[in-house]
Amino acid sequence: MKVTFWGTRGSIATPGAETTRYGGDTSCVSVEGRDPAHLLVLDAGSGIRRLGLVLEPAVTRIDLMLTHLHLDHIVGLGFFAPLFRPGLTITIWGPPATTPLVDRLGRYLSPPLFPVRLRDLPSSYELREAPAGPFAVGPFTINAEAVIHPDPAVGYRVAEDGQSLAYLPDHEPALGPDFPSDPAWTSGAGVAEGADLLIHDAQYTADEYAERVGWGHSSVDDAVAFADLVGARRLALFHHDPSRSDVEVDALLDHAKVARRGGDVVAAREGSPISI
Amino acid sequence: MRTHAAPVGAPIELILIRHLASRLAVPVFVVDRAGDLVFFNEPAEAVLGRRFEEIRSMPFDDWTTAFLPADVDRARAVEDLPLVVALRGRVPVHRTLDIQAGDGTRRTIEATAFPLIATGGEMVGAVAMFWEIGER
Numbered sequence: 001m002k003v004t005f006w007g008t009r010g011s012i013a014t015p016g017a018e019t020t021r022y023g024g025d026t027s028c029v030s031v032e033g034r035d036p037a038h039l040l041v042l043d044a045g046s047g048i049r050r051l052g053l054v055l056e057p058a059v060t061r062i063d064l065m066l067t068h069l070h071l072d073h074i075v076g077l078g079f080f081a082p083l084f085r086p087g088l089t090i091t092i093w094g095p096p097a098t099t100p101l102v103d104r105l106g107r108y109l110s111p112p113l114f115p116v117r118l119r120d121l122p123s124s125y126e127l128r129e130a131p132a133g134p135f136a137v138g139p140f141t142i143n144a145e146a147v148i149h150p151d152p153a154v155g156y157r158v159a160e161d162g163q164s165l166a167y168l169p170d171h172e173p174a175l176g177p178d179f180p181s182d183p184a185w186t187s188g189a190g191v192a193e194g195a196d197l198l199i200h201d202a203q204y205t206a207d208e209y210a211e212r213v214g215w216g217h218s219s220v221d222d223a224v225a226f227a228d229l230v231g232a233r234r235l236a237l238f239h240h241d242p243s244r245s246d247v248e249v250d251a252l253l254d255h256a257k258v259a260r261r262g263g264d265v266v267a268a269r270e271g272s273p274i275s276i
Numbered sequence: 277m278r279t280h281a282a283p284v285g286a287p288i289e290l291i292l293i294r295h296l297a298s299r300l301a302v303p304v305f306v307v308d309r310a311g312d313l314v315f316f317n318e319p320a321e322a323v324l325g326r327r328f329e330e331i332r333s334m335p336f337d338d339w340t341t342a343f344l345p346a347d348v349d350r351a352r353a354v355e356d357l358p359l360v361v362a363l364r365g366r367v368p369v370h371r372t373l374d375i376q377a378g379d380g381t382r383r384t385i386e387a388t389a390f391p392l393i394a395t396g397g398e399m400v401g402a403v404a405m406f407w408e409i410g411e412r
Contacts, residue, residue, distance in 0.1 A: 095395075096394075096395055096396030096397075097395045097396075098395050129396070132396065132398060145285065145288075146287065146288040146289075146394065146395075147288060148288060148291070148292065152395050175292075175295060176291045176292075176294075176295055177291070177294050177295045177298055183285065184285060184286060185285075185286055185291055185294065186285060186291075187285070187288055187291055188285070189285040190285035191285075
């Protein structure tokens, strides 16, 4: 699998000189597997716009996995060029909720927030709620698991040929009981256990988190503790706080490297691919 | 290498309700969708006369045997348990019932149980909040 970051920022896009290295676009990650005609995309933050512009012509099917519907994870959807291209087959997956996905997503993709309605998109698209238990998407096996974050939200595990990626961009496992102690009682452990690459929320410093408990995000320290608890081989710090400069992300990465006990750690950087 | 998620993690609704229960002063008892005990909090320990840390989890048959008085019609008493009604009927329910505490005393409690049904519609467990109204 080839994993490419198109947006690594949390909450709101932050273009500017101070975010050029790690990037200022919000959450979007592409995953290429063994089938060149298929592309898996995780979340539709502002980063998905650039992905749409450079999409390989060989790609005929896209599965877009939305972890949740907060604006920073769907804001790029209306600017994803493949959605306006007839002939492409696109399935948009989202977390189950009491309101159908089409109605929830339609709140954004309709006037007055957006000029084009969801139903008017020319591509062949389908909306589906991520089911419980493993399901096949192209060459991948996917698991979706509800995780601690305000409003319906899931984390995804993507596996192919014995390799695995866990994607938990917005996640507050520390809100569970006695974190970090027992994986069985830790949010997200089911999708992250033993992952070759864990992309995890690391929005705050420990001091910042103390003032934002319950907001649905993690400190860098908790991201490291979670990665160690579930035995993830490599951790990618993700969902960088919008106030964080590249230099500050560097410092958090250095801190995480010291704290990590059982594996590697990197900071997710736009345009920088990771092979699993 | 694991290629798919195994049930290593409890459903998020159970994790959150356990976290909430651990911070409440009212006794709370939580079972999973199979009816197996997964948690009771400190105030519940005082009523049940058992410490959760000594029990941890407990299968359905074991906890219903442990906490129901020995002289009742067990099959009927189990069917009437608020947690059982909530799980099987997917409805909230309120009952007055007798239990047997860990010290052997018989206690009368009132219990309100409700099912935990996730946003996708799946049953993930049930919760009982209860309080003691007497000792026999």
